[in-house]
Amino acid sequence: MANTEDTIAVRISKELADRIISGSIEPGSRLRQDHVAEEFGTSHVPVREAFRRLEAQGLAISEPRRGVRVAAFDLGEVREVAEMRAALEVLALRHAAPHLTPAILDEAEEATKAGDKSRDVRSWEEANRTFHRLILAPCNMPRLLSTIDDLHAASARFLFAAWRSEWETRTDQDHRAILSALRQGNTESAAATLGRHVQWIGQKPVKTASGKTRDAFAIVG
Amino acid sequence: MANTEDTIAVRISKELADRIISGSIEPGSRLRQDHVAEEFGTSHVPVREAFRRLEAQGLAISEPRRGVRVAAFDLGEVREVAEMRAALEVLALRHAAPHLTPAILDEAEEATKAGDKSRDVRSWEEANRTFHRLILAPCNMPRLLSTIDDLHAASARFLFAAWRSEWETRTDQDHRAILSALRQGNTESAAATLGRHVQWIGQKPVKTASGKTRDAFAIVG
DNA sequence: AATGCAGAAATTATCTATAATTTCAACCAG
DNA sequence: CTGGTTGAAATTATAGATAATTTCTGCATT
Numbered sequence: 001m002a003n004t005e006d007t008i009a010v011r012i013s014k015e016l017a018d019r020i021i022s023g024s025i026e027p028g029s030r031l032r033q034d035h036v037a038e039e040f041g042t043s044h045v046p047v048r049e050a051f052r053r054l055e056a057q058g059l060a061i062s063e064p065r066r067g068v069r070v071a072a073f074d075l076g077e078v079r080e081v082a083e084m085r086a087a088l089e090v091l092a093l094r095h096a097a098p099h100l101t102p103a104i105l106d107e108a109e110e111a112t113k114a115g116d117k118s119r120d121v122r123s124w125e126e127a128n129r130t131f132h133r134l135i136l137a138p139c140n141m142p143r144l145l146s147t148i149d150d151l152h153a154a155s156a157r158f159l160f161a162a163w164r165s166e167w168e169t170r171t172d173q174d175h176r177a178i179l180s181a182l183r184q185g186n187t188e189s190a191a192a193t194l195g196r197h198v199q200w201i202g203q204k205p206v207k208t209a210s211g212k213t214r215d216a217f218a219i220v221g
Numbered sequence: 222m223a224n225t226e227d228t229i230a231v232r233i234s235k236e237l238a239d240r241i242i243s244g245s246i247e248p249g250s251r252l253r254q255d256h257v258a259e260e261f262g263t264s265h266v267p268v269r270e271a272f273r274r275l276e277a278q279g280l281a282i283s284e285p286r287r288g289v290r291v292a293a294f295d296l297g298e299v300r301e302v303a304e305m306r307a308a309l310e311v312l313a314l315r316h317a318a319p320h321l322t323p324a325i326l327d328e329a330e331e332a333t334k335a336g337d338k339s340r341d342v343r344s345w346e347e348a349n350r351t352f353h354r355l356i357l358a359p360c361n362m363p364r365l366l367s368t369i370d371d372l373h374a375a376s377a378r379f380l381f382a383a384w385r386s387e388w389e390t391r392t393d394q395d396h397r398a399i400l401s402a403l404r405q406g407n408t409e410s411a412a413a414t415l416g417r418h419v420q421w422i423g424q425k426p427v428k429t430a431s432g433k434t435r436d437a438f439a440i441v442g
Numbered sequence: 443a444a445t446g447c448a449g450a451a452a453t454t455a456t457c458t459a460t461a462a463t464t465t466c467a468a469c470c471a472g
Numbered sequence: 473c474t475g476g477t478t479g480a481a482a483t484t485a486t487a488g489a490t491a492a493t494t495t496c497t498g499c500a501t502t
Contacts, residue, residue, distance in 0.1 A: 007286070032452090033455095044455095045266060045269075045487075056274070064228045083316075083362075087308040087312045143279060143305065147305070255484090263456075265485095267456070
């Protein structure tokens with residue numbers, strides 16, 4: 001999937017983003033340009049450019065002369081991202097609604113079913129993101145959509161951090177309610193449900209390294 | 222103002238951002254890394270990193286192997302930014318309101334007065350931005366605030382493109398209404414006014430290069 | 443044991459050089 | 473004239489080398 005027409009810097013940033021989101025690189029850990037460069041068999045110049053992209057997406061933070069590290073996050077940031085998504089996805093849906101076709105809504109329903117059948121977080125997340133993208137894309141607002149995309153990446157990171165291995169299949173009633181409202185042309189009701197849906201924050205006890213359990217939080221919509 | 226502790230790449234990106242926003246570089250024109258490097262007396266490596274930053278802010282767009290150009294914009298994008306600002310600034314204000322002190326509101330009132338007295342776009346824009354930042358910053362949501370900052374940069378660009386030289390002094394009633402509502406603890410009313418305020422799009426006839434007049438649009442709040 | 447301080451090692455930031463690609467203009471064929 | 477082709481010039485993307493800064497490590501001191 002990594003398009004060979006992409007520049008090396010883009011390929012590296014995509015790969016690193018994927019690792020950060022999936023949690024295979026720990027929050028707070030340092031990203032060393034020479035190590036990354038060696039791994040990808042390149043010089044460090046494209047690596048530095050990849051770091052700037054990650055920084056812009058909020059996945060890494062860089063301090064001058066002290067390097068780049070994977071962004072840490074806490075409950076506050078989970079909430080912040082949830083609220084931003086609620087505000088922006090509602091906005092996007094209001095503009096997308098007039099352009100939604102039955103075909104798109106059918107596709108979105110397929111995505112919902114795929115999500116309900118998912119037996120692991122990763123495929124659930126993918127189905128969920130597909131659903132949201134399908135119903136929002138027709139708003140035709142590129143800047144808004146790309147901001148929402150970055151927020152989805154952050155959401156996925158929170159989700160994987162909390163539900164890394166265990167995942168319970170669950171059926172998504174919100175998605176169905178949104179689709180049904182959209183089919184009836186009731187945009188406001190769909191938007192209201194979407195806003196609530198995205199702000200719902202799941203909670204789950206998780207074992208820490210020291211053997212204790214603490215609560216982990218994630219956006220589950 | 223350009224901190225010497227900043228990296229060269231950051232200094233370059235700030236300077237270029239300023240030029241793009243002020244309109245001293247035309248939308249659509251190419252940014253050539255060697256030329257910029259020569260002007261700043263550096264090599265092109267930090268220039269490339271600066272380009273990535275501009276790209277992330279939406280001020281430039283880059284196509285692989287074909288270089289970077291200053292982002293063009295149209296009425297659609299002005300509207301898009303206005304709506305995003307409305308959604309996000311309202312969200313920020315709701316969270317900031319409980320933390321607003323009389324001292325902050327007094328400062329914001331000073332900024333409003335400074336805006337009303339401004340005899341040129343540039344100082345009006347600065348006062349306006351100060352006002353918005355003052356009342357939103359206490360929300361304590363860094364990601365939200367930085368997204369809003371990028372949107373303000375885009376707004377300023379639209380504004381300068383439309384009102385480059387001429388500017389009529391005007392008193393900002395909305396700002397006063399927002400402050401008065403906040404002083405009375407009426408957050409919802411303040412938020413509603415802010416949402417409307419930011420979505421108001423000014424219109425002005427402007428002479429094109431070919432001598433004709435067309436309408437230019439900008440967010441004026 | 444804790445603290446502080448070299449000096450060494452690692453790392454970042456930048457520069458110079460090279461390879462690969464695109465752009466552009468001149469030219470030629472239809 | 474139009475449209476395409478070719479080669480030179482310009483430009484981007486990457487690599488390899490260097491300077492500057494930070495971090496680490498071990499040892500001495502309290």
